[in-house]
Amino acid sequence: MADQRTYGFIGLGQMGGPMAANIAKAGLPLHVFDAAGTKDRAPEGAIVESSLAAVLAKADTVFLSLPDGPICTAVAKEIVQVNDRKTSVVVDLSTIGLVAAQEIDGILKGAKITYLDAPVSGGRRGAIAGTIAIMVGGPKEVYDDHLAVFQSFAKNPFHVGEAPGQGQVVKMLNNFLSATALAASTEAVLFGLSQGLEMKAILDVVNVSTGMNTATLEKLPNRIMTGTYDAGFTNKLLAKDVRLFFENSKRAGTPNAIGDLVTRIFEGAEKAMPGSDISRAYDFIRDGGEKKV
Numbered sequence: 001m002a003d004q005r006t007y008g009f010i011g012l013g014q015m016g017g018p019m020a021a022n023i024a025k026a027g028l029p030l031h032v033f034d035a036a037g038t039k040d041r042a043p044e045g046a047i048v049e050s051s052l053a054a055v056l057a058k059a060d061t062v063f064l065s066l067p068d069g070p071i072c073t074a075v076a077k078e079i080v081q082v083n084d085r086k087t088s089v090v091v092d093l094s095t096i097g098l099v100a101a102q103e104i105d106g107i108l109k110g111a112k113i114t115y116l117d118a119p120v121s122g123g124r125r126g127a128i129a130g131t132i133a134i135m136v137g138g139p140k141e142v143y144d145d146h147l148a149v150f151q152s153f154a155k156n157p158f159h160v161g162e163a164p165g166q167g168q169v170v171k172m173l174n175n176f177l178s179a180t181a182l183a184a185s186t187e188a189v190l191f192g193l194s195q196g197l198e199m200k201a202i203l204d205v206v207n208v209s210t211g212m213n214t215a216t217l218e219k220l221p222n223r224i225m226t227g228t229y230d231a232g233f234t235n236k237l238l239a240k241d242v243r244l245f246f247e248n249s250k251r252a253g254t255p256n257a258i259g260d261l262v263t264r265i266f267e268g269a270e271k272a273m274p275g276s277d278i279s280r281a282y283d284f285i286r287d288g289g290e291k292k293v
Helices: 016-025 052-058 069-081 098-109 123-129 140-145 147-153 166-194 199-206 214-224 235-252 257-272 278-286
Strands: 007-010 030-033 061-064 089-092 114-117 132-137 154-161
Touching: 007 016, 007 052, 016 030, 016 061, 016 123, 016 147, 030 052, 052 069, 061 069, 069 089, 069 098, 089 098, 098 114, 098 166, 098 235, 114 140, 114 166, 123 132, 132 147, 132 166, 140 147, 140 154, 147 154, 154 166, 166 199, 166 214, 166 235, 166 257, 166 278, 199 214, 214 278, 235 257, 235 278, 257 278
Parallel strands: 007 030, 007 061, 061 089, 089 114, 132 154
Antiparallel strands: 114 132
16 A cells, blocks of 8 residues: 555655655655755655665665656666665656666566656646646556555646556657747747737737647746746756657657757757756747757
8 A cells, every 4th residue: 555655766856856845745754865965955754865775775666856868777777786675666757768768667677676657747846836747657557556656746647558668758749749839939929029019919819719838828928028037947958858759759750840940949049048947948039049950
């Protein structure tokens, strides 16, 4: 049962920290470790461990929230080398792409560890509020057995398929759609502004019409019109996610001409404004950066 299980969490960064905090707030036993410094990042109520191995020795299920596929793969290889290991399930909350997820599944399966690839969507704000979506690929019975802990930090948990990597597929296509909406909505609004319209007037119409999307509903009115530029997700991360979509769709042989262009737009925005918020892509496109990618 979920209320008898002990959990571990590896990676307490921008997304991992608040997700771990919500698990701990739910009163679930949680052991945490972060190579960048656990004590400074550990949420209240969590048990601080000195190493990955210490977490594995005490946790039945371990969550990973790490920057990319190579790091997740390296951690998976480290996990299987630990002999004093209680862990039988690893839930990977990172966005790493299909190939990396399949590779990690193979690594862990050899050590009799069940792998769930479970990327999340909703940004840091959603992670703090516990309103993120989680899309899980892996055995349905294992997903069902972990539903209570998923609901402690994600308002919208979904089991999307039995195969490892299917969660990654849904996350990649979702973030591609989100990025495309932001780029296309920026172009549309800039055209309207060039004809003397006000942004609010444009958005008022679009948001009750067929052009409505997450950029017109949230990013443009609340982050760009206000000048706060605080969507809570960086161009660097979105460029990585869209690049994953482009590379994986290319490997699958599906159409990706738009994926190529959107990837270059957000990579260009990150290069022009390192570390910038995704809402700054509006400035990048407005100022002609899009023409140079």
